[in-house]
Amino acid sequence: MYITDLYAISPQKTHDLSFENGDWQVLNEYIYKAIEPSYQDVIPNSQLRRMGKAVRMGIGVSLPLLGRNPKPDGIIFGTANGGLEDCIKFLNQIVEYNEGVLTPTNFVQSTPNALAGQVALLSENQGYNMTHVNGSLAFESALLDAALYFDEHKTEERRILLGAVEEISDYNYNIDRLGERFKQELVSNEELLNSKTSGSYCGEGSTQFYLSSNPENSLAKFSAFKQSSHLSQAEIGDFIGSFLAEQNLQVSDIDCLLLGKNGDVSTDSWYEETEKLFGAKPTVYFKKSVGEYRTVSAFASYLAVQLLNGKAKHLVENSIPTEPKTILIYNHFDAIRHSLILIQK
Amino acid sequence: MTTDREELIVEFKEHLIKYLNLLDLTPADIKNDVPLFGEELGLDSIDSVELIVLLDREYGIKIKNPTEGRQILVDVNTIVDYIAANRTK
Amino acid sequence: MAEIVVTGMGAISSIGLTIAENLHSLKHEISGIQRAKHFKSHYSDSLVFGEIDQSDTSLLEELGLEKGLGYTRTTLIAIKAFREAVANAQLTPEDIASTRTAFISSSTVGGMCYTDDLYHDANMQGSPSEYVKNYEGSDHALQIVRLYGMKGITDVVNTACSSSANAIALGARLLETGKVDRVIAGGSDCLAKFTVNGFNSLRILSEEPCKPFDTNREGLSLGEAAAYVVLERKTDVSGTKKIQAAFSGFGICNDAFHPSATSDDARGPRMAMELALKRANLNPEDIQYINAHGTGTPNNDVTESYAFSKLFKNVPPFSSTKSYVGHTLAAAGVLEAIYSILAIQNQEVYPSLRIEEPIADFSFQPTLKYTPEVAIQHVLSNSFGFGGNCTSLIFSACI
Numbered sequence: 001m002y003i004t005d006l007y008a009i010s011p012q013k014t015h016d017l018s019f020e021n022g023d024w025q026v027l028n029e030y031i032y033k034a035i036e037p038s039y040q041d042v043i044p045n046s047q048l049r050r051m052g053k054a055v056r057m058g059i060g061v062s063l064p065l066l067g068r069n070p071k072p073d074g075i076i077f078g079t080a081n082g083g084l085e086d087c088i089k090f091l092n093q094i095v096e097y098n099e100g101v102l103t104p105t106n107f108v109q110s111t112p113n114a115l116a117g118q119v120a121l122l123s124e125n126q127g128y129n130m131t132h133v134n135g136s137l138a139f140e141s142a143l144l145d146a147a148l149y150f151d152e153h154k155t156e157e158r159r160i161l162l163g164a165v166e167e168i169s170d171y172n173y174n175i176d177r178l179g180e181r182f183k184q185e186l187v188s189n190e191e192l193l194n195s196k197t198s199g200s201y202c203g204e205g206s207t208q209f210y211l212s213s214n215p216e217n218s219l220a221k222f223s224a225f226k227q228s229s230h231l232s233q234a235e236i237g238d239f240i241g242s243f244l245a246e247q248n249l250q251v252s253d254i255d256c257l258l259l260g261k262n263g264d265v266s267t268d269s270w271y272e273e274t275e276k277l278f279g280a281k282p283t284v285y286f287k288k289s290v291g292e293y294r295t296v297s298a299f300a301s302y303l304a305v306q307l308l309n310g311k312a313k314h315l316v317e318n319s320i321p322t323e324p325k326t327i328l329i330y331n332h333f334d335a336i337r338h339s340l341i342l343i344q345k
Numbered sequence: 346m347t348t349d350r351e352e353l354i355v356e357f358k359e360h361l362i363k364y365l366n367l368l369d370l371t372p373a374d375i376k377n378d379v380p381l382f383g384e385e386l387g388l389d390s391i392d393s394v395e396l397i398v399l400l401d402r403e404y405g406i407k408i409k410n411p412t413e414g415r416q417i418l419v420d421v422n423t424i425v426d427y428i429a430a431n432r433t434k
Numbered sequence: 435m436a437e438i439v440v441t442g443m444g445a446i447s448s449i450g451l452t453i454a455e456n457l458h459s460l461k462h463e464i465s466g467i468q469r470a471k472h473f474k475s476h477y478s479d480s481l482v483f484g485e486i487d488q489s490d491t492s493l494l495e496e497l498g499l500e501k502g503l504g505y506t507r508t509t510l511i512a513i514k515a516f517r518e519a520v521a522n523a524q525l526t527p528e529d530i531a532s533t534r535t536a537f538i539s540s541s542t543v544g545g546m547c548y549t550d551d552l553y554h555d556a557n558m559q560g561s562p563s564e565y566v567k568n569y570e571g572s573d574h575a576l577q578i579v580r581l582y583g584m585k586g587i588t589d590v591v592n593t594a595c596s597s598s599a600n601a602i603a604l605g606a607r608l609l610e611t612g613k614v615d616r617v618i619a620g621g622s623d624c625l626a627k628f629t630v631n632g633f634n635s636l637r638i639l640s641e642e643p644c645k646p647f648d649t650n651r652e653g654l655s656l657g658e659a660a661a662y663v664v665l666e667r668k669t670d671v672s673g674t675k676k677i678q679a680a681f682s683g684f685g686i687c688n689d690a691f692h693p694s695a696t697s698d699d700a701r702g703p704r705m706a707m708e709l710a711l712k713r714a715n716l717n718p719e720d721i722q723y724i725n726a727h728g729t730g731t732p733n734n735d736v737t738e739s740y741a742f743s744k745l746f747k748n749v750p751p752f753s754s755t756k757s758y759v760g761h762t763l764a765a766a767g768v769l770e771a772i773y774s775i776l777a778i779q780n781q782e783v784y785p786s787l788r789i790e791e792p793i794a795d796f797s798f799q800p801t802l803k804y805t806p807e808v809a810i811q812h813v814l815s816n817s818f819g820f821g822g823n824c825t826s827l828i829f830s831a832c833i
Contacts, residue, residue: 179567
């Protein structure tokens with residue numbers, strides 16, 4: 001699956017490509033909020049007025065991408081939660097008005113498939129349309145769906161808009177806080193991985209890819225990916241080893257590692273195990289840039305494509321690389337759901 | 346000298362802007378006789394339900410559904426007349 | 435499309451706690467839409483619902499699960515239907531846990547059925563509730579993965595009312611690649627204050643039990659259900675395993691008209707049905723029964739009928755089984771797929787209940803009474819959701 005275009009709105013300055021060209025935002029916050037562009041030129045007011053943050057960010061990424069590329073044959077999104085800001089607004093209405101007369105916009109906008117639906121509506125796209133809500137493997141599921149789609153239409157040239165979105169709202173922040181996902185103390189993102197305490201910080205954003213079956217002008221390709229919802233720490237070596245073997249690759253063929261280490265002392269050991277497997281490798285710890293959220297592997301994929309094209313080099317740790325050609329992303333959530341994504345030039 | 350009706354018009358328009366989140370619009374921008382569901386403002390069926398909620402919460406007027414509402418919810422003039430005649434708040 | 439077949443089914447709904455009970459109700463025109471017994475809401479006394487006749491406590495006990503571990507009602511009914519489906523398909527624990535088995539589920543409500551706990555937690559009102567980690571739509575699937583030690587591909591989709599129909603299509607597509615040997619696909623949704631109030635705010639709920647395709651229909655009745663099917667490649671089925679039906683084709687597209695209403699020319703529904711027929715290598719006249727989306731809303735039933743009129747020279751017998759169980763949201767697609775399969779297996783058509791005056795605009799009308807002894811080879815099942823997501827599935831008798 002060839003990536004011919006991409007765009008992201010994130011807690012870094014990806015919206016105007018400063019980040020890709022070397023900018024780095026030091027984040028000293030409990031919440032890594034997305035840096036959003038002004039949407040007035042991109043989204044008509046008549047639509048923008050209704051949009052919660054997730055849909056707004058999603059559309060804010062989709063429309064520019066769609067504006068500069070031919071109409072895709074399908075739109076596939078992954079989101080763990082969808083429009084939660086709207087969700088809590090509707091929830092609060094239910095309680096405040098005691099299930100009385102309520103306004104519908106929040107409800108309609110809170111549905112996880114609202115984004116894919118809105119993109120289809122605004123771009124008049126009647127093609128294949130799907131939303132995956134598979135928690136912290138939602139992006140991986142969307143990726144699988146896209147791969148299936150291209151496989152089924154092997155004989156024709158096809159294009160897919162593939163993306164992910166996640167927002168922070170009071171709702172999910174509070175719920176995750178009660179679920180003990182976040183650090184009690186404040187540490188800057190530069191020191192995140194040295195913090196030796198449990199939890200991390202949450203981020204948000206939308207990352208999208210314009211995929212084509214035609215390799216012409218491609219920036220990179222999604223070569224392979226694998227997921228698991230049930231893996232012990234002892235099995236991680238085999239999980240990665242067999243994945244590489246299936247692609248006829250060895251540890252030495254990986255030029256750069258993108259790891260989802262997030263400063264959570266209770267689960268970072270999985271990544272340390274992985275680092276032992278690979279030895280010294282140019283590595284990017286992408287959650288230092290954007291925090292932790294369910295579909296962050298989409299952002300990691302975005303970073304991988306940028307790195308493969310000579311951008312965002314300032315993020316690489318462990319040594320100065322030559323321009324990498326093969327990047328492996330390993331990410332897990334809660335050490336329960338694990339994913340590997342291989343992206344190559 | 347502002348009449349009660351003129352005050353009600355401004356008040357209603359402010360509610361309209363708030364409920365429908367009509368970004369960048371002020372009461373002065375909304376003409377009294379322009380159809381709400383026409384080209385200019387471009388409101389749709391979800392907005393018609395929001396309007397029904399507005400009338401209920403702010404003026405105590407109960408309209409059952411958008412179909413019934415569409416006869417009343419034509420433009421600012423018709424709505425304000427209806428409010429003046431039927432408000433219970 | 436490689437021959438994909440259904441080898442197992444499991445369902446729990448307001449008309450039965452098992453497939454057999456569902457079938458009995460279908461044959462005897464027994465509707466499950468009435469005042470709720472377990473569901474607590476401001477609307478429990480004023481609206482009717484297709485509620486499953488089993489409490490959470492009873493479900494927990496029957497399934498042998500411990501209290502206090504965050505098993506939401508969505509999860510409990512999902513587990514019950516899942517168990518029936520895998521037993522029906524004669525899957526061993528090793529089959530279920532295998533890396534060659536995929537699990538594709540769906541839910542719109544997820545753990546939000548406990549709306550009050552959700553409000554409490556989302557607004558940080560005191561210590562966390564039992565369900566603080568269980569609100570996500572994917573939670574019920576994760577619970578099942580954990581209980582069965584499933585090591586294969588998992589996915590959860592949410593395309594509103596077409597969710598589980600899409601789960602089935604996705605399952606078939608996965609099977610065709612040869613990467614997996616079996617797929618358990620379906621969905622679960624239970625009654626929740628969140629959805630009841632959501633649909634009510636759109637003014638599309640009916641006060642009386644819904645009557646899809648009736649001139650005086652007022653809206654939908656909400657229901658709850660969970661259902662799963664097991665899909666395999668026909669060539670892999672051997673021994674005593676029974677083939678329930680063939681899954682012949684599907685069509686997925688987007689209406690791209692409005693967030694919560696179908697276009698007047700029903701372009702999305704038409705395209706979904708056309709794509710399904712094309713994929714199944716069938717013509718419209720090959721369909722002997724349509725299980726309609728038929729929610730009972732003014733908008734859906736007339737636009738869906740219009741789509742029929744444009745696609746079929748002679749519209750075959752059709753009905754909405756939502757008149758039995760209400761609209762079960764994410765579970766609707768798979769539940770109606772199962773009802774379509776039961777129609778094929780028993781060679782009969784289940785009616786659209788409570789129609790007094792069929793929609794006058796068309797020359798055809800739905801089946802009004804239970805009709806046995808109908809030769810049925812192929813059934814088309816429709817699911818059209820918010821966000822314009824339109825899906826049509828085709829099931830066929832397996833010879």
